[in-house]
Amino acid sequence: MGMSGARMVLECLKREGVDTIFGLPGGAVLPIYDALYDFEGLRHILVRQEAAAGHAAEGYARTTGKVGVCLVTSGPAATNLVTALQDALMDSIPIVAFTGQVPTHLIGNDAFQEADNVGITRPCTKHNFLVKDGRDLGPIIREAFHIASTGRPGPVHVDLPKDVLVKEAELVWPEKVHMRSYNPTYEGHPGQIKRAAKLLLRARRPVVYAGGGVIASDASEELRALIELTQIPVTQTLMGLGAFPMEDPLSLDMLGMHGSYYANMAVHHSDVLLAVGARFDDRVTGRVDAFAPNAEIIHIDIDPSSISKNIKVDVPIVGDCRRVLKALVAAVREELRGDVASLAREARKQWAAQIAEWKRKCPLGFEWDDEVIKPQHVIQEISTLTHGEAMIVTGVGQHQMWAAQYYRFKHPRRWCTSGGLGTMGYGLPTAMGVAAAWPDRLVVNIDGDGSFQMNSQELATCFENNLAVKTVILNNRGHGMVRQWQDIIYKGRFCAIDFGPSPDFVKLADAYGCTGIRATRPSEVVPALEKAFATPGPVLVDVWVDKWEFVFPMVPAGGANTEMILEKPGRAAKDKAAKAQTGF
Amino acid sequence: MQNGGGPRKHTIGVHVENKFGVLSRVAGLFSARGYNIESLSVGETLDPTVSRMTLVVRGDEFVIEQVTKQLHKLVDVIKVTDLTDESHVERELVLIRVNAEPQNRAEVLRVADIFRAKVVDVTPVSYVLEATGDEGKLEALLELLRPLGVQELVRTGKVAIARGPKTRVKRAEVPRRARGPEDPTVVGFAD
Numbered sequence: 001m002g003m004s005g006a007r008m009v010l011e012c013l014k015r016e017g018v019d020t021i022f023g024l025p026g027g028a029v030l031p032i033y034d035a036l037y038d039f040e041g042l043r044h045i046l047v048r049q050e051a052a053a054g055h056a057a058e059g060y061a062r063t064t065g066k067v068g069v070c071l072v073t074s075g076p077a078a079t080n081l082v083t084a085l086q087d088a089l090m091d092s093i094p095i096v097a098f099t100g101q102v103p104t105h106l107i108g109n110d111a112f113q114e115a116d117n118v119g120i121t122r123p124c125t126k127h128n129f130l131v132k133d134g135r136d137l138g139p140i141i142r143e144a145f146h147i148a149s150t151g152r153p154g155p156v157h158v159d160l161p162k163d164v165l166v167k168e169a170e171l172v173w174p175e176k177v178h179m180r181s182y183n184p185t186y187e188g189h190p191g192q193i194k195r196a197a198k199l200l201l202r203a204r205r206p207v208v209y210a211g212g213g214v215i216a217s218d219a220s221e222e223l224r225a226l227i228e229l230t231q232i233p234v235t236q237t238l239m240g241l242g243a244f245p246m247e248d249p250l251s252l253d254m255l256g257m258h259g260s261y262y263a264n265m266a267v268h269h270s271d272v273l274l275a276v277g278a279r280f281d282d283r284v285t286g287r288v289d290a291f292a293p294n295a296e297i298i299h300i301d302i303d304p305s306s307i308s309k310n311i312k313v314d315v316p317i318v319g320d321c322r323r324v325l326k327a328l329v330a331a332v333r334e335e336l337r338g339d340v341a342s343l344a345r346e347a348r349k350q351w352a353a354q355i356a357e358w359k360r361k362c363p364l365g366f367e368w369d370d371e372v373i374k375p376q377h378v379i380q381e382i383s384t385l386t387h388g389e390a391m392i393v394t395g396v397g398q399h400q401m402w403a404a405q406y407y408r409f410k411h412p413r414r415w416c417t418s419g420g421l422g423t424m425g426y427g428l429p430t431a432m433g434v435a436a437a438w439p440d441r442l443v444v445n446i447d448g449d450g451s452f453q454m455n456s457q458e459l460a461t462c463f464e465n466n467l468a469v470k471t472v473i474l475n476n477r478g479h480g481m482v483r484q485w486q487d488i489i490y491k492g493r494f495c496a497i498d499f500g501p502s503p504d505f506v507k508l509a510d511a512y513g514c515t516g517i518r519a520t521r522p523s524e525v526v527p528a529l530e531k532a533f534a535t536p537g538p539v540l541v542d543v544w545v546d547k548w549e550f551v552f553p554m555v556p557a558g559g560a561n562t563e564m565i566l567e568k569p570g571r572a573a574k575d576k577a578a579k580a581q582t583g584f
Numbered sequence: 585m586q587n588g589g590g591p592r593k594h595t596i597g598v599h600v601e602n603k604f605g606v607l608s609r610v611a612g613l614f615s616a617r618g619y620n621i622e623s624l625s626v627g628e629t630l631d632p633t634v635s636r637m638t639l640v641v642r643g644d645e646f647v648i649e650q651v652t653k654q655l656h657k658l659v660d661v662i663k664v665t666d667l668t669d670e671s672h673v674e675r676e677l678v679l680i681r682v683n684a685e686p687q688n689r690a691e692v693l694r695v696a697d698i699f700r701a702k703v704v705d706v707t708p709v710s711y712v713l714e715a716t717g718d719e720g721k722l723e724a725l726l727e728l729l730r731p732l733g734v735q736e737l738v739r740t741g742k743v744a745i746a747r748g749p750k751t752r753v754k755r756a757e758v759p760r761r762a763r764g765p766e767d768p769t770v771v772g773f774a775d
């Protein structure tokens with residue numbers, strides 16, 4: 001017996017193990033919403049703007065390891081979704097996005113709410129499909145989930161013409177997905193792994209640089225095993241945070257543009273650098289010819305195109321982080337039997353001492369003030385109050401960097417941030433997706449006053465669905481990150497950064513049915529946070545912070561990572577930064 | 585990427601799923617990543633579900649490495665082969681409408697004859713010539729025709745095929761099974 005394409009879509013989702021979808025209806029997908037009316041086993045969360053559906057799916061996916069799903073209609077809904085698709089592409093987040101489309105016979109006719117959906121999403125998805133026949137629905141949805149979640153994860157878009165949804169057809173459900181054109185490599189090359197093991201053990205100044213791939217492949221345990229065995233210090237990218245516990249003495253915290261002094265110094269002076277699931281992004285490398293100039297580089301990545309893209313790699317290992325790290329641990333054990341490590345033992349002691357010296361010389365820090373709230377202090381308190389166990393989501397800007405620097409991450413999959421695209425407005429909707437997946441965990445959205453206002457309408461979704469996101473706005477009355485660049489790089493010619501009056505965020509929260517709290521003095525920070533975390537349901541805390549506080553260290557874009565600006569620069573240092581800046 | 589061999593032309597063969605949108609995926613890749621594509625031709629293979637493209641791309645070693653990796657990363661791409669340094673045969677077809685005034689008709693025919701070009705259309709004042717060959721031959725032909733007055737020129741873009749093995753081996757057009765990761769730098773195989 002056949003069923004409507006619409007019902008088939010829901011049936012397929014259920015078979016794929018989906019329990020939650022984020023969406024917003026409209027003409028072209030009404031058949032699906034009609035089927036949803038009495039369909040059991042799928043929870044639909046109605047967002048207020050389609051980009052939010054995409055981000056919510058990202059939050060769901062990143063924290064659960066499952067594929068996130070969103071569903072929106074044709075035309076303007078599909079174009080609204082584009083930002084989230086590109087975001088997921090840049091950060092390798094597995095989501096499957098469904099859009100409605102005008103009936104097949106009208107495609108290309110400038111029909112009502114028509115857009116060339118697959119044409120528009122082609123460059124911002126890992127892959128996309130236009131379904132032209134109901135019999136293809138099963139196989140295509142199966143392939144979509146397979147592609148999204150395997151290899152280098154990413155967003156997949158499925159465009160559904162209305163007639164395909166209405167017509168009845170036989171459900172075709174292949175038990176296994178076989179694609180001759182798509183077969184990611186999971187196992188690393190044994191010879192290369194052995195070479196890597198030898199290099200690591202002979203290294204005098206080794207560093208591990210761990211990225212988002214460690215999270216995507218759930219390889220934290222394997223990473224920890226390797227570090228325990230080799231005692232090599234570890235730095236993490238923005239996307240990798242949580243891959244390695246920051247409380248471990250071998251943690252160097254984040255590297256890169258706003259990375260720690262000691263991470264950047266250690267990487268720069270390393271003689272062997274092991275990159276795991278990281279892609280040598282320009283925010284990490286700074287000027288490429290000055291990045292780890294004396295290091296032999298080992299790179300583990302599942303995507304061959306990540307390897308030797310920006311930096312020439314000496315030992316490329318194509319494969320899944322988890323499996324390769326496991327094999328690497330075994331290879332290192334094997335090598336240790338021959339006691340090759342003794343060669344480097346003395347040098348390694350000196351290296352550890354050198355790193356300790358860098359940590360002592362320039363730890364992360366800020367100046368306390370009795371009157372004005374320092375944003376870093378707020379993050380420190382969130383970290384302490386939640387014992388590094390909360391699910392943390394951010395917007396984009398200074399507050400995001402402070403969250404990365406001052407929250408003490410312990411676990412993988414508890415951190416969502418827009419790294420590659422830097423999407424302001426990512427915070428609240430993503431946190432919503434996290435809260436939907438983890439109703440019993442504390443979800444904190446550390447947001448900027450600018451970023452928050454790009455998707456603040458989602459407070460309504462949070463309230464309606466009791467998604468208990470605790471949003472903490474580091475309110476610096478404007479685009480702080482831009483203020484910082486204009487001050488340091490553009491000679492203080494401030495332009496278009498200050499918000500005249502922002503809305504009263506406490507009242508705004510109230511208007512949406514959420515709880516609003518304000519803190520304007522340092523002594524109010526902890527009580528406000530405690531109250532927020534103890535109050536059920538969605539809460540917003542509006543924390544008025546010092547708008548002249550900047551994020552340090554800072555490597556001006558295009559500068560070398562050793563040329564960090566460590567504190568508010570004087571004239572001469574600003575001129576130098578302006579000159580060093582060759583990138584963006 | 586830094587340094588590496590200087591830019592030169594590469595001829596790349598790409599087997600793709602013969603599916604809706606695959607051409608725009610490949611073309612889109614080139615525009616999105618700023619690679620220079622000099623020519624592209626596509627056609628069905630023996631297996632109607634597979635198309636074969638021939639791409640001519642200019643770039644240094646690192647650009648070409650990224651081009652092949654990125655091509656291979658496209659989900660619909662089955663196999664990528666850089667033919668440049670392998671033994672292969674390449675051909676292109678051109679149609680050239682050339683002036684054929686009484687005073688140079690004979691000269692045009694002579695040139696055409698030398699290059700084994702065919703006259704496929706004739707008017708009192710023009711010939712359309714059809715010629716195939718590799719790049720060198722076609723350039724040489726054009727060189728000689730230009731002074732006689734080339735009115736219009738259409739080229740198919742290059743097609744290229746690897747030469748057969750010296751001994752007889754049976755080989756499927758598209759390998760089904762892994763070349764495997766024994767060579768970690770191989771990126772050209774999907775399975």
Ligand SMILES: Cc1cc2nc3c(=O)[nH]c(=O)nc-3n(C[C@H](O)[C@H](O)[C@H](O)COP(=O)(O)OP(=O)(O)OC[C@H]3O[C@@H](n4cnc5c(N)ncnc54)[C@H](O)[C@@H]3O)c2cc1C
Binds near residue numbers: 211214319
């Ligand atoms: C304002 C701002 C400032 C920033 N400053 C910094 C900064 O100071 N420092 C910093 O680090 N970042 C910073 N970023 C983020 C930066 O732009 C990049 O997003 C980030 O550095 C990329 O992290 P990654 O290298 O871990 O790669 P990801 O984007 O997480 O990519 C993951 C890599 O792992 C691979 N991979 C995926 N799955 C697997 C698997 N199963 N097995 C093996 N490999 C896999 C992928 O192919 C890819 O190469 C900043 C962003 C913003 C918005």
Ligand SMILES: Cc1ncc(C[n+]2csc(CCOP(=O)(O)OP(=O)(O)O)c2C)c(N)n1
Binds near residue numbers: 396397424447
């Ligand atoms: C959608 C989008 N538009 C513009 C930018 C450029 N941008 C980066 S950070 C920033 C300021 C962010 O302000 P806010 O959210 O208040 O964070 P703050 O830096 O003040 O902590 C801007 C405008 C961006 N990243 N994303």
Ligand SMILES: [Mg+2]
Binds near residue numbers: 397449450474475479
């Ligand atoms: Mg701000």
